[in-house]
Amino acid sequence: MRLQHLFFLISLLLSLTVISMTAGSVRGAWDDVSKARGSLEAIEHLQVLLVAAEMASRERGPANGVLGDDLPGDPAKRARLKTARDRTDKAFSTLQGALDRASMPQPGASRPVSQALAQLIRARAAIDLTASRPRSARGADEIRGAVSQMFGVIDTLGPAIITLTNEAQTTYPSAANALIAARLAADLREYAGQLGSQFTVALTTRQPLGAAERVAIERLRGRVELLRKQLLERTATNSDRAAVQAAMASMQDHYFASAIPFVEAQTATGLHSGHYDVDTAGFAARYVPDMDAIVSLRDVLINEALVDAQAGLDKIHTKARWMAGGGLATIALLALTLWMIHRRVVRPLGRTAQLISAIAQGRLDLDVPRPKYRDELAEVLEAIAVLRQHSEARLVLEEERQRLVDQLRDQSNTDFLTGLPNRRGFFELAEHDLTTMHRHGHPVTLAIFDLDHFKQINDTHGHTVGDSVLVEVAALCCQHSRSGDVVARYGGEEFLVLMPYCTLEDGALQADRLRRHIEAMRIPLPEGGELHITASFGVEQCLPGDPTIHGVISRADERLYAAKSSGRNRVVSSDTTLQAS
Ligand SMILES: Nc1nc2c(ncn2[C@@H]2O[C@H](COP(=O)(O)OP(=O)(O)OP(=O)(O)O)[C@@H](O)[C@H]2O)c(=O)[nH]1
Structure with a gap:
């Protein structure tokens, strides 16, 4: 095979290999980028989802207020419930819109959200039905059932929260701590809400706490304390951000140092007399605002996770850009190298070979090109020029010798006279x-x-x-x-x-x-x-x-x-x- 063809073949194979390898790694890097974007999106969706869950939780307060109100019903309480429901609907609509527009579909999140919405409709219908009867006709079990249906909305959202958290954690392990802490805060908000809801029946019926409520209050108090401890551990060991620490301190002040003592006082009343100094609406007005500190903590933690994830995405993005730039530079360098080898070695070598074989065949009329670069091939061309000069001289001598031989032979065969x-x-x-x-x-x-x-x-x-x-x-x-x-x-x-x-x-x-x-x-x-x-x-x-x-x-x-x-x-x-x- 001629050197030119061999060079072309090797160049082709080398270029294909380098291009496919570079394209593979660049594509891999950009896949990482789009996966990382998807994971960042998952955190954003989680944020929206937690807000929607919070709104559903919050809706329980005005719902309890309506449940504790006798007919014909206080229009202000009904208006508060409507406002709360509108906020929940808006939050779910935002959540569903975000999930529908997601760059990476998340059926593990979308499905539970749809189920939670259906559950929300059922729970609202149960509450409206119960609230449509006179207060004396509302049984404790009926009220409890209506309230627990609202709890079911949050329970149904659980798998969506897990799916989105897992998706975010796989790409951003550094954001995992903040995400887990945010979930703990969301859980805390939910259990705190449930804790408040345990007083709805007793406050509505103006009766001591029932056995079921007492057990639930005990259980929820334990959970709330456990979540507080877990949050303290997570934020103390893994997060040194001032915003997180400030949000933690605010939660401790508002919820644990203010709302919890209020709950304990109502519990003590509910255990003995049932002569409460607040009704359901008053309870909500005193208790619910203190829970906002938990929500703030949750938002600060989610924000911390988002900041971590954005930093991680930036790194992955930068790496992908470097990979793409490096890949293009590699291909360009390879092309330049092959072009240089062809221009300075392979092509001149072919011409040099043609020159040498022409000289060997006695064709001395070809011009020896002037070398463009001072390299080894220039030395070869110079040597060829000298070789051609020698060959020309040898040819002249050869012709002279032949002429003399012919002359001599003619003379020896010819009569001189x-x-x-x-x-x-x-x-x-x-x-x-x-x-x-x-x-x-x-x-x-x-x-x-x-x-x-x-x-x-x-x-x-x-x-x-x-x-x-x-x-x-x-x-x-x-x-x-x-x-x-x-x-x-x-x-x-x-x-x-x-x-x-x-x-x-x-x-x-x-x-x-x-x-x-x-x-x-x-x-x-x-x-x-x-x-x-x-x-x-x-x-x-x-x-x-x-x-x-x-x-x-x-x-x-x-x-x-x-x-x-x-x-x-x-x-x-x-x-x-x-x-x-
Ligand atoms: N001028 C001259 N004479 C030559 C040359 N070669 C031979 N001769 C002469 O030719 C002559 C030949 O003479 P002969 O052999 O006796 O013959 P002839 O005189 O021709 O007599 P016949 O042949 O018998 O008729 C001699 O005198 C030679 O010297 C030459 O190149 N030039």
Whole structure:
């Protein structure tokens, strides 16, 4: 696999891995954020729910007032009950609206709230029914039943309170203490309300406390004390906030130091005589306001939980933002790294490889690019530039050497005087032709000729004239031979003409044509006048049995000898003699 493709593949896999891992952790972090928002919402819902429960509790006061009122009924008491009921309805409506709009649905809270509302309607109907009779016709059990139906509203809300508290605690363990304390305060408010309600029957009937009320008062007093202790422990050990401590102190002053002694005084009266100094409305007016300190404590504690949770949400949010920012930075860094590697390593490496292989193949016309950066690849490019220079120099040397070799070979194969192939050159060319002709069955004929009385020319006119005669004859033979014929100087004043695709007869005719041209030649002499020359030819056909050209030359040479012997200036072959007429 090419490096470029490998790099692309690895980059793709690496990018996919990093992107999916980053997306996974960022998504996880944002899931934590939305879960934390849901938990914060749960605390807010708990706050609204506790208010709704408190309103339902508060409604019992005016309800008790109406229950203790004789017909036709005090309009002011009825108006107070209506106002209380309107407040409760409004609180439940706010609660249901908040739960319906929740970002994370809480069926564990919504269902009990709906059930509590149904219970509230039933309890109100029971109270209204009881209050519609004359006071003397209202039995104690009937009044007790109506009051306990109102208690049932708060009991029904219990699972919703637990669900919302648990939801908040899982995400914000640090807020757990404040939440538990807030629930304790809410419970305290409820039990304090129930404690007050125990006097409704006795105050309405102006009778001593019944056995059931006495037991309930004892039990509720115990619970109230227990809750006070638990609240003291929780707020003393785990909360040092001034607001909580102030709310605790207020609760101690108002409820435990004021309302509880009042309850104890009414209890003492209820145990002995039943001659109470207050009626139900007066009891409520004296008792209920002191319970507000408990509600304030509850609100301060819920607020503390909300502050803790908001701080926790901020931390989770910040962490998620860092994760997202870090993830994006990681992806950007990876992209930058891959881009840099591709730009500064992979791509230049590919070009460098192309350059080196081009130089190796002898293509030296490519430009070696100037390096953009002072790095290792720049050193490689510089080395390649030097390598190319060396290769160019080597190529020049190589060409020079080849030229010299060719020149040397040409010189060793060429006759320096006439420029014709010499004996060695002729043998090289002729052997090749002979082999080819024999392979394809074509005829080849060889003529050898020798200038007549050449010694005399030298002796009479000098070697320079002799040389120019040889040059002229060579040029004449080349001029009148077919292309493909090989004309060579065999030695001294002897020449060879090898004629491929030529029969013996045609070869003899061609030799005779050359003879005539030589005979017709006029060579001007330096001292004036002209020189006539003639030549004698021996012609032989190459036979398929001839392994080399030497045999044919030898046979043609015999014919030449015959031509010389028989008077010169003629052509002699094995089947004919052609001579000057
Ligand atoms: N000028 C010159 N003469 C050469 C050259 N090569 C050989 N010769 C001369 O050619 C002459 C050949 O003479 P011979 O062999 O006696 O033959 P010839 O005089 O031609 O007589 P025949 O061949 O019998 O007709 C000699 O004198 C050689 O010196 C050369 O390159 N230049």
